[in-house]
Amino acid sequence: MRVVPMRISLLLLFLLFALITPLQAQIDPIPNLTIQPIPIRGGDIIPPYGLFNQFFPGPPNQTPPFYPANSDPNGIGNFRGVAAMGYTFGSATDNHGNPYGVVTDIRVYQGEYVGGETASANSGGATKSAPSRGTFVEI
Amino acid sequence: MKVPDSAVEISGDTLTIHLVDVPVVDAFSFPPPLPPAPENGISPVTLIPSRLSFDITYTKSGSSRVIRPATRDPLSPLNWGGEMWDASNSGSFSLTYKDGSFSASGSFSSQGNFGEMGTAHNGVFVDPDELSASNAGPGASSGAQVNATSQLAGKTGKTVLLKGHVPVKINDQ
Numbered sequence: 001m002r003v004v005p006m007r008i009s010l011l012l013l014f015l016l017f018a019l020i021t022p023l024q025a026q027i028d029p030i031p032n033l034t035i036q037p038i039p040i041r042g043g044d045i046i047p048p049y050g051l052f053n054q055f056f057p058g059p060p061n062q063t064p065p066f067y068p069a070n071s072d073p074n075g076i077g078n079f080r081g082v083a084a085m086g087y088t089f090g091s092a093t094d095n096h097g098n099p100y101g102v103v104t105d106i107r108v109y110q111g112e113y114v115g116g117e118t119a120s121a122n123s124g125g126a127t128k129s130a131p132s133r134g135t136f137v138e139i
Numbered sequence: 140m141k142v143p144d145s146a147v148e149i150s151g152d153t154l155t156i157h158l159v160d161v162p163v164v165d166a167f168s169f170p171p172p173l174p175p176a177p178e179n180g181i182s183p184v185t186l187i188p189s190r191l192s193f194d195i196t197y198t199k200s201g202s203s204r205v206i207r208p209a210t211r212d213p214l215s216p217l218n219w220g221g222e223m224w225d226a227s228n229s230g231s232f233s234l235t236y237k238d239g240s241f242s243a244s245g246s247f248s249s250q251g252n253f254g255e256m257g258t259a260h261n262g263v264f265v266d267p268d269e270l271s272a273s274n275a276g277p278g279a280s281s282g283a284q285v286n287a288t289s290q291l292a293g294k295t296g297k298t299v300l301l302k303g304h305v306p307v308k309i310n311d312q
Contacts, residue, residue: 057253072217074259081260086253108197139193
């Protein structure tokens, strides 16, 4: 299978989807969600971006290296519930018939969490802790 | 992104997720570089509105791993607990740029790559009493605890906390 160099390679497209979402979680709120989930506090420092709040568990002795297999798969902090994740490879075809390689890291979380909600309408946006539950996907 | 609870179904050893036309964005590089000038007239941080549909099935296998917090370091990857199984997953997807200029569809599978599923808790849901006795020092380094916990990977057992906070590991057999 031929992997088409970017302009927009799905090989990176899906990887970017997988990795951009947590970045957005740091930059943008989830629209219309009263109690916002809080990212985990640790992660990778990726210059020049900064701290990327995600761990990548996997087997040892890989290049590039994974975190230990028992690392937290969650992107959400203060979370309790079901989590599923996994790395995949695949293939795709675009609307012009071009083939692509696909790499994914899609994670699913369903359960309760303690996030942040507006503390007061007059607080200027300050938050306070609040419990909630929901289903989230990182793609 | 937040999705409806009904998008996820958990039954036996499988978890399936079905999403249709989820709004997402595409980007041209990761991590998004700090400005300078865009190349080819396209900002490297341009995010392109898109719609994504996919179906994925995660299937767990083998024995579970009981994971206990190995550190109190709030930034450590090992500051969580749960019960996880190795899991394979496979799925299919379709993607369309909102302006219609690009679309694609395809499929993927784990093909032996790492995956897992189970129950997990972190942050405020971690009980300080869960901390492994061998790593109970409040100032212990996360690096040492990474090694300690790595040795636990793949072992199966049920951990019971008795009164007095003495962790006891009981093998299933």
